[in-house]
Amino acid sequence: MDLYVNVFKRNKFETIYVKIALVLYVLYTLMPIVPRLVDAYVFASATILLFFILLMNHIEEIISRKKLIYIPFLILIMLEIVFLSIYSNNRIYDLYDIFLINLPILLFFVVLNDKELVKIVFFTALFSIVVTCITTTIYLRYDNEASRWLAAVSDPNDPYFIQLNFRNVGGFESIYSLVILIPFIVGLFKVKRIDLKIFIVVIALILANIYYSKYAIAIILASIGLMTILLPRIKSVKKILLFLGILVVSFVILRNEVGDFLYYLSNFVSYRDVSNKIRVVGDFLNGVENTTGFNTRFPLLEESLLLIKENIWLGTTFTKNGFNSGHSFILDTFVKYGMLGIVSIILMYTSVFVLLYKKFKDNKLYGYIVLSCIIAIIASVLNPGNWYFIILFIIPIFAMYFKDRSIVEFEQNYILFNKIYVV
Numbered sequence: 082m083d084l085y086v087n088v089f090k091r092n093k094f095e096t097i098y099v100k101i102a103l104v105l106y107v108l109y110t111l112m113p114i115v116p117r118l119v120d121a122y123v124f125a126s127a128t129i130l131l132f133f134i135l136l137m138n139h140i141e142e143i144i145s146r147k148k149l150i151y152i153p154f155l156i157l158i159m160l161e162i163v164f165l166s167i168y169s170n171n172r173i174y175d176l177y178d179i180f181l182i183n184l185p186i187l188l189f190f191v192v193l194n195d196k197e198l199v200k201i202v203f204f205t206a207l208f209s210i211v212v213t214c215i216t217t218t219i220y221l222r223y224d225n226e227a228s229r230w231l232a233a234v235s236d237p238n239d240p241y242f243i244q245l246n247f248r249n250v251g252g253f254e255s256i257y258s259l260v261i262l263i264p265f266i267v268g269l270f271k272v273k274r275i276d277l278k279i280f281i282v283v284i285a286l287i288l289a290n291i292y293y294s295k296y297a298i299a300i301i302l303a304s305i306g307l308m309t310i311l312l313p314r315i316k317s318v319k320k321i322l323l324f325l326g327i328l329v330v331s332f333v334i335l336r337n338e339v340g341d342f343l344y345y346l347s348n349f350v351s352y353r354d355v356s357n358k359i360r361v362v363g364d365f366l367n368g369v370e371n372t373t374g375f376n377t378r379f380p381l382l383e384e385s386l387l388l389i390k391e392n393i394w395l396g397t398t399f400t401k402n403g404f405n406s407g408h409s410f411i412l413d414t415f416v417k418y419g420m421l422g423i424v425s426i427i428l429m430y431t432s433v434f435v436l437l438y439k440k441f442k443d444n445k446l447y448g449y450i451v452l453s454c455i456i457a458i459i460a461s462v463l464n465p466g467n468w469y470f471i472i473l474f475i476i477p478i479f480a481m482y483f484k485d486r487s488i489v490e491f492e493q494n495y496i497l498f499n500k501i502y503v504v
């Protein structure tokens with residue numbers, strides 16, 4: 082029997098509390114409406130207590146692991162703390178934010194070892210993702226600027242922001258989480274964990290959500306992830322690298338042809354904003370100068386690369402008032418912390434792949450888990466998010482749940498799950 086189950090059978094209160102706190106944590110993270118319904122201090126207290134309960138009950142197990150796995154995460158956390166201690170105007174809130182962002186690292190080590198918790202988190206996450214996807218898609222059909230507006234808002238008390246929260250409309254983190262999930266969902270279909278009907282419905286809902294959000298890069302990454310449906314089942318990292326290598330080489334060699342195809346494709350897209358952004362990507366591939374809003378992202382990324390070159394050793398934290406573009410989690414980490422940030426990011430993602438390999442190397446979904454992780458890394462280069470919650474918690478939870486289940490088992494559990502929530 083799992084160590085985690087044995088530990089918590091000694092204390093019924095802790096067992097119940099951990100289940101409730103995990104459900105709250107998942108709902109709070111995946112459903113924009115929940116933070117409006119649950120007081121922030123209540124949630125903060127609940128997650129901090131959850132952290133200490135899990136840590137205290139598993140400290141020996143965690144310490145017994147190879148210490149090198151933790152070092153990159155700890156270095157990045159310390160760098161963020163140093164940065165905040167210099168530049169933050171609300172240190173307590175920002176320190177808690179760092180804690181919340183990195184909590185999935187602990188959950189990866191602990192929750193995945195308990196089948197009961199895996200099942201609880203799986204159905205809570207499934208419910209949250211499906212409901213948020215539906216509510217966001219419905220709202221964006223009538224207010225197509227909402228999702229992009231959410232990415233730019235800075236005042237949590239803005240009336241429009243509150244309205245969108247109560248409508249459960251997801252912003253860019255929600256949209257890109259769906260993008261990252263696409264290769265994994267393709268994998269579920271490929272290894273016969275979900276049937277064709279469920280696959281079509283889920284993918285159609287996700288693509289509609291991404292389409293109405295007007296995030297051009299999200300549309301491109303979603304298309305790359307969906308292309309894996311045309312390939313034989315991905316069983317190894319070598320096949321993933323081969324797929325991505327062929328894709329990159331094809332884009333380089335056929336750059337102008339791809340750009341022309343996007344021009345052609347844009348003529349058939351009725352949603353004008355999306356059509357314009359597809360044309361902008363076509364302009365970029367064809368080397369045509371474009372001054373629209375979308376293209377401002379590229380100068381910002383170029384500026385980040387220039388700052389990295391100029392501040393390669395110490396970064397901008399101690400030399401240029403911590404200046405960074407704010408458009409790339411990975412590049413901004415390089416900019417702020419110089420060589421230490423570069424090495425830490427490389428080692429951190431190496432640790433992620435090592436963790437995934439050790440846990441899922443014998444899982445039929447392993448190749449698709451890794452591909453979702455690669456999509457997340459690309460998204461983190463082009464956006465300010467890191468999506469630890471998705472790649473270190475939600476996808477591993479889904480993979481553990483589906484590990485030994487057939488299509489029939491999943492459908493039976495899903496029907497039961499629907500009945501419970503309807504009641």
